[in-house]
Amino acid sequence: MAAVATCGAGAGGTESMAAATSKSNVTSFQRRGPRARGTDSGGPRLVSIAGTRPSVRNGQLLVSTGLPALDQLLGGGLAVGTVLLVEEDKYSIYSPLLFKYFLAEGIINGHTLLVASAKEDPADILQELPAPLLDDSCKKEFDEDVCNKKPESDIKMKIAWRYQLSPKMEVGPVTSSRFGHYYDVSKRIPRELIETSKWHGFFLPEKMSSADKVECCSLTPGYMKLLHFIQNIIYEEGFDGSNPQKKQRNILRIGIQSLGLPLWGDDVCCSENCDSSHSLSKFLYILRGLLRTSLSACIITMPTHLIQNKAIIARVTNLSDTVVALESFVGSERETNPLYKDYHGLIHIRQIPRLNNLICDESDVKDLAFKLKRKLFTIEAEWTVRERDREKGLSFVVGSPSNDRHGRCTTLI
Amino acid sequence: MKGMHLPDIRMLLQGASPRSSEMFPELNNLLNTTPDKAEQGKLTLLCDARTDGSFLVHHFLSFYLKANCKVCFVALLQSFSHYNIVAQKLGVSLAAARERGQLVFLEGLKSSVDVFFQAQEDPHPLQFLREASAGNLQPLYEFVREALTPADNGAAAWRCPVLLVDDLSVLLSLGMGAVAVLDFVHYCRATVCCELKGNMVALVHDSGDAEDEENNTLLIGLSHQSHLILRTEGLATGFCKDVHGQLRILWRRPSQSTARRDRSLTFQYKIQDKNVSFFARGMSPAIL
Numbered sequence: 001m002a003a004v005a006t007c008g009a010g011a012g013g014t015e016s017m018a019a020a021t022s023k024s025n026v027t028s029f030q031r032r033g034p035r036a037r038g039t040d041s042g043g044p045r046l047v048s049i050a051g052t053r054p055s056v057r058n059g060q061l062l063v064s065t066g067l068p069a070l071d072q073l074l075g076g077g078l079a080v081g082t083v084l085l086v087e088e089d090k091y092s093i094y095s096p097l098l099f100k101y102f103l104a105e106g107i108i109n110g111h112t113l114l115v116a117s118a119k120e121d122p123a124d125i126l127q128e129l130p131a132p133l134l135d136d137s138c139k140k141e142f143d144e145d146v147c148n149k150k151p152e153s154d155i156k157m158k159i160a161w162r163y164q165l166s167p168k169m170e171v172g173p174v175t176s177s178r179f180g181h182y183y184d185v186s187k188r189i190p191r192e193l194i195e196t197s198k199w200h201g202f203f204l205p206e207k208m209s210s211a212d213k214v215e216c217c218s219l220t221p222g223y224m225k226l227l228h229f230i231q232n233i234i235y236e237e238g239f240d241g242s243n244p245q246k247k248q249r250n251i252l253r254i255g256i257q258s259l260g261l262p263l264w265g266d267d268v269c270c271s272e273n274c275d276s277s278h279s280l281s282k283f284l285y286i287l288r289g290l291l292r293t294s295l296s297a298c299i300i301t302m303p304t305h306l307i308q309n310k311a312i313i314a315r316v317t318n319l320s321d322t323v324v325a326l327e328s329f330v331g332s333e334r335e336t337n338p339l340y341k342d343y344h345g346l347i348h349i350r351q352i353p354r355l356n357n358l359i360c361d362e363s364d365v366k367d368l369a370f371k372l373k374r375k376l377f378t379i380e381a382e383w384t385v386r387e388r389d390r391e392k393g394l395s396f397v398v399g400s401p402s403n404d405r406h407g408r409c410t411t412l413i
Numbered sequence: 414m415k416g417m418h419l420p421d422i423r424m425l426l427q428g429a430s431p432r433s434s435e436m437f438p439e440l441n442n443l444l445n446t447t448p449d450k451a452e453q454g455k456l457t458l459l460c461d462a463r464t465d466g467s468f469l470v471h472h473f474l475s476f477y478l479k480a481n482c483k484v485c486f487v488a489l490l491q492s493f494s495h496y497n498i499v500a501q502k503l504g505v506s507l508a509a510a511r512e513r514g515q516l517v518f519l520e521g522l523k524s525s526v527d528v529f530f531q532a533q534e535d536p537h538p539l540q541f542l543r544e545a546s547a548g549n550l551q552p553l554y555e556f557v558r559e560a561l562t563p564a565d566n567g568a569a570a571w572r573c574p575v576l577l578v579d580d581l582s583v584l585l586s587l588g589m590g591a592v593a594v595l596d597f598v599h600y601c602r603a604t605v606c607c608e609l610k611g612n613m614v615a616l617v618h619d620s621g622d623a624e625d626e627e628n629n630t631l632l633i634g635l636s637h638q639s640h641l642i643l644r645t646e647g648l649a650t651g652f653c654k655d656v657h658g659q660l661r662i663l664w665r666r667p668s669q670s671t672a673r674r675d676r677s678l679t680f681q682y683k684i685q686d687k688n689v690s691f692f693a694r695g696m697s698p699a700i701l
Contacts (some may be wrong), residue, residue, distance in 0.1 A: 311626070
């Protein structure tokens with residue numbers, strides 16, 4: 001499914017892929033074990049891989065996370081060779097959705113999948129992926145919403161005038177886009193799509209039962225096995241270009257579910273002073289090393305609300321590239337707050353990497369809320385909440401500023 | 414004279430040209446240095462809290478390469494191509510510097526994969542990744558020493574050796590204790606700063622309220638040894654599009670007991686595509 005097209009070569013340093021074609025038109029990597037991004041050999045020609053596009057800012061190759069709204073917040077998509085860390089919400093209700101969107105996007109684009117989990121069989125995870133929305137049906141879905149929101153959008157905002165000019169977060173479906181698709185969470189993905197796709201599963205209980213000799217290292221055995229498994233797939237299938245028999249022009253999408261749970265053999269969620277406190281961060285470092293030297297992108301969901309040692313969360317964040325945190329309102333005081341009654345939770349973009357650049361594409365809007373509608377998962381800027389409640393005569397003062405928000409003190413009547 | 418910020422006045426006084434295309438000319442003015450008259454024997458500590466201070470690493474890398482120094486860069490956080498592409502925006506080519514022997518680059522991410530999955534015959538600088546219990550950073554120190562000790566032919570090709578580390582907090586995440594990292598810094602300082610009369614620059618993250626004791630130990634220990642501390646902080650009020658953070662510069666004299674206060678300056682900054690602009694607090698051009 002890889003479409004082969006050549007794009008014009010820019011200045012040597014800013015091209016995104018080292019999948020260079022040599023002058024005699026034979027596609028091969030130019031040297032053993034190349035870096036997957038950036039190149040210092042002159043004038044490579046880009047080979048276009050399905051489901052990817054170069055970033056506008058720095059030519060970095062991007063893949064879609066499966067949620068076009070999230071892609072926009074992350075500056076266009078997830079860069080190939082990086083890790084997306086999703087901090088799970090409290091009861092792990094919504095983070096599996098992001099996980100599944102990522103994998104479903106891989107299947108639609110024909111990417112190879114690697115699914116790792118300690119609690120669920122990867123085959124079961126794949127059965128539950130959402131079905132892709134065809135263009136006309138999802139257009140109908142969005143039209144419903146537009147009709148419902150029309151009255152509000154015409155009202156002029158008297159006090160929060162500054163926000164009137166800022167862009168709305170929701171992205172309508174582009175009918176002919178090959179980057180980013182919409183999914184219907186109420187339907188399962190057709191079996192044929194899974195059967196024709198290429199995927200590898202890592203289910204920890206199965207792998208741990210085999211008695212391989214694992215070299216003693218400060219990593220827990222579960223993490224060791226997973227790293228070896230990933231490295232094996234990358235090498236065997238040629239995603240890092242070092243295997244001369246395999247010429248791979250596809251992306252490997254790695255999904256690791258609920259990393260850090262005690263099921264992995266790690267006690268980082270159990271106690272504050274854990275014995276294997278460096279196991280998780282070491283795993284992430286080496287994983288990132290593997291990703292940087294191969295054509296792959298990885299999503300990891302982690303139950304950070306269970307990790308009691310805040311230092312470990314800070315270290316894990318520093319060792320990841322993109323970090324997104326979900327905060328659901330279930331069971332919290334915000335569930336009954338009229339401010340948030342239309343929404344299911346907040347989504348925080350904690351970190352966006354600055355790759356090949358001094359700056360990154362940070363979105364100006366920091367207050368984002370998500371909502372799981374009947375079929376779609378949408379992300380909206382939080383101020384729209386206030387606007388809707390304004391006409392109902394509620395009065396409130398917005399809360400105190402926190403580190404990842406604008407400081408606000410508007411009073412709306 | 415509205416709009417005349419402090420950096421502009423200093424530029425006038427020193428008569429320096431503000432249009433140089435390398436590194437961050439405004440930062441050079443704030444630090445009162447140019448590549449021609451870089452000091453020697455100094456330890457500079459870069460510290461970031463609630464923000465990303467990596468632009469300082471890029472600045473010092475291109476600064477010392479322009480100053481014709483031999484640089485050993487222990488790059489643990491990002492890949493070579495990342496630093497190379499940013500350095501090209503600042504007017505320096507890392508690939509060319511590596512070719513001519515001016516730059517010794519240890520790419521942590523790539524080397525860690527090599528050392529982790531295959532047993533190496535010779536001790537590798539990142540050998541500690543294979544060890545079960547917390548070891549020490551001696552192989553890494555040996556690597557640095559070998560990289561920066563000038564060759565025996567006596568001809569000094571480069572000005573002075575410089576060790577640049579991005580960043581030391583990663584070593585803590587990989588299982589090293591704060592004491593092991595401080596030992597490593599101590600050995601490097603003894604060799605690079607005192608014996609070889611070079612400089613050392615290291616970045617450490619300040620985890621703030623994350624209660625990372627090891628990191629705090631490392632940070633405090635290094636603060637006492639440093640001659641220059643550049644501390645970037647995110648704004649206390651949160652994200653702002655026009656002011657990305659605040660930079661505090663502290664000049665110290667670690668060898669003398671300081672009865673008098675060390676000199677310090679505070680500026681706010683905004684990072685752009687190829688440059689960082691600095692201005693006095695509250696004097697951002699977007700606000701004035």
